[in-house]
Amino acid sequence: MITNTFTGQCQCGHVHYSVQGEAATLFVCHCTECQRQSVSAFGMALWIKHPSVQLHTGAVQEWVRVTPSGRQMACRFCPVCGTRLFHQLLGQTEFMSIKPGTLSETSTLQPVAHVWTASKQGWVEIPPQALQYEGNPPAMGVLLEAWQQAHPR
Ligand SMILES: [Zn+2]
Numbered sequence: 001m002i003t004n005t006f007t008g009q010c011q012c013g014h015v016h017y018s019v020q021g022e023a024a025t026l027f028v029c030h031c032t033e034c035q036r037q038s039v040s041a042f043g044m045a046l047w048i049k050h051p052s053v054q055l056h057t058g059a060v061q062e063w064v065r066v067t068p069s070g071r072q073m074a075c076r077f078c079p080v081c082g083t084r085l086f087h088q089l090l091g092q093t094e095f096m097s098i099k100p101g102t103l104s105e106t107s108t109l110q111p112v113a114h115v116w117t118a119s120k121q122g123w124v125e126i127p128p129q130a131l132q133y134e135g136n137p138p139a140m141g142v143l144l145e146a147w148q149q150a151h152p153r
């Protein structure tokens with residue numbers, strides 16, 4: 001079950017966090033930025049609506065990158081081990097994203113969509129029930145709706 005409190009930590013344990021809010025969507029991004037950031041095949045984002053972040057230990061640092069659509073995204077990470085923890089578009093307070101690999105509980109997470117499949121690594125097979133987009137989805141609302149359909153309240 002997706003609960004309303006999401007707890008997790010960075011790799012070294014300097015940062016322990018909990019985020020309260022409502023899971024809004026979970027998707028996989030195959031863009032080259034996410035591949036580089038995750039030093040792996042893809043990135044994942046768990047969007048939380050109306051997030052309230054608590055750091056139980058440690059502190060986070062941030063750097064800001066400019067997205068392809070020209071918006072600024074704050075990327076927050078552990079200053080000791082570098083694990084990326086949270087992303088949030090500047091000026092966007094309704095949503096933030098948790099890098100879900102840092103969560104304590106990941107067994108119930110199933111992405112509803114895969115984006116930027118144009119740069120997907122060739123061996124990655126996308127489950128047939130997941131939405132797919134070659135680039136950004138036409139609107140994030142599509143991904144929010146797919147999540148709600150998969151997790152009816
Ligand atoms: Zn750390």
Ligand SMILES: [Zn+2]
Pocket residue numbers: 029030031032033034035043116
């Ligand atoms: Zn990406």
